[in-house]
Amino acid sequence: MKREILIRHVAKTTRDMWDRGWAEANGGNVSLRLNEEQNAAVVGLQGQSEWIPLSVAAPTLQGERFIFTGTGRYLRNVELAPERNIGIIELNLCGTAFRILWGFESNGRPTSELAAHLLSHATIKESTNNYAHAVIHTHTPSLIALTYAFADLSTSNLTSLLWRMHAECVVVFPRGIEFLPWMMAGSNTLAHATADALRTRTLVVWEHHGIVGTGRNLDEAFGRIYVAEKAAEIYLACAAAGGVKKALTDDQLQAIADNFKCNWEKSLLAGWPGGA
Ligand code: 2HA
Ligand code: ZN
Numbered sequence: 001m002k003r004e005i006l007i008r009h010v011a012k013t014t015r016d017m018w019d020r021g022w023a024e025a026n027g028g029n030v031s032l033r034l035n036e037e038q039n040a041a042v043v044g045l046q047g048q049s050e051w052i053p054l055s056v057a058a059p060t061l062q063g064e065r066f067i068f069t070g071t072g073r074y075l076r077n078v079e080l081a082p083e084r085n086i087g088i089i090e091l092n093l094c095g096t097a098f099r100i101l102w103g104f105e106s107n108g109r110p111t112s113e114l115a116a117h118l119l120s121h122a123t124i125k126e127s128t129n130n131y132a133h134a135v136i137h138t139h140t141p142s143l144i145a146l147t148y149a150f151a152d153l154s155t156s157n158l159t160s161l162l163w164r165m166h167a168e169c170v171v172v173f174p175r176g177i178e179f180l181p182w183m184m185a186g187s188n189t190l191a192h193a194t195a196d197a198l199r200t201r202t203l204v205v206w207e208h209h210g211i212v213g214t215g216r217n218l219d220e221a222f223g224r225i226y227v228a229e230k231a232a233e234i235y236l237a238c239a240a241a242g243g244v245k246k247a248l249t250d251d252q253l254q255a256i257a258d259n260f261k262c263n264w265e266k267s268l269l270a271g272w273p274g275g276a
Pocket of ligand 1: 027028072111112113137
């Protein structure tokens with residue numbers, strides 16, 4: 001694969017994130033672990049930096065290459081100047097340091113959420129048997145709003161609300177959506193908690209901050225986030241119109257799960273935030 005195609009794909013994703021209002025200022029970040037075909041786009045590239053130590057070790061990602069958005073960079077600008085706003089990195093053979101192979105011009109570095117991305121990649125590489133290659137973190141306003149609107153949000157009542165508010169949800173994230181209480185952005189604590197959650201989920205909500213979505217490629221990760229965000233939008237539209245008077249029932253969700261042969265985690269159905 002040509003490098004330009006890979007870059008265009010990342011630029012399309014970041015542009016879509018900006019267009020949807022998910023990536024204000026330098027908010028949001030994207031990474032893709034290069035597959036065999038995409039690795040062809042980096043053949044012959046020499047290290048453009050020294051080895052830079054990672055704050056977390058990711059031994060199972062030894063020697064892997066990734067395309068990343070840059071720290072402090074604006075996702076809306078990736079399409080204008082990809083060589084400045086994104087870059088390709090390579091991990092060393094211990095998974096303890098990285099070096100830049102391309103991009104991040106003018107002293108750029110990968111995202112401030114590098115630890116969360118790398119630990120998430122390590123988890124999903126293993127838990128999906130090397131299927132999942134993409135991680136997106138973004139600031140989806142309606143999902144964030146839910147973390148302010150309810151004081152008792154949990155993995156089960158958030159999953160239950162989203163499944164019941166949009167019929168796509170149980171098909172797109174049948175294993176549920178994880179809710180993590182507030183932790184400092186960019187911290188190793190948040191990185192470890194996110195990666196742990198991804199052993200069973202494909203989506204993780206960060207209280208008062210945003211979401212992490214994973215998938216085979218950027219389209220799948222983006223699509224999963226979009227479906228969850230849309231369910232939150234539908235909920236908020238109903239709340240603004242006087243409240244939810246009717247939602248998908250247990251039986252309807254079961255019928256959808258059966259129809260689409262989803263291996264869903266039905267135990268998450270209990271509850272509704274706010275206790276109603
Ligand atoms: O890139 O979104 O969480 C800025 C952020 C940090
Ligand atoms: Zn963020």
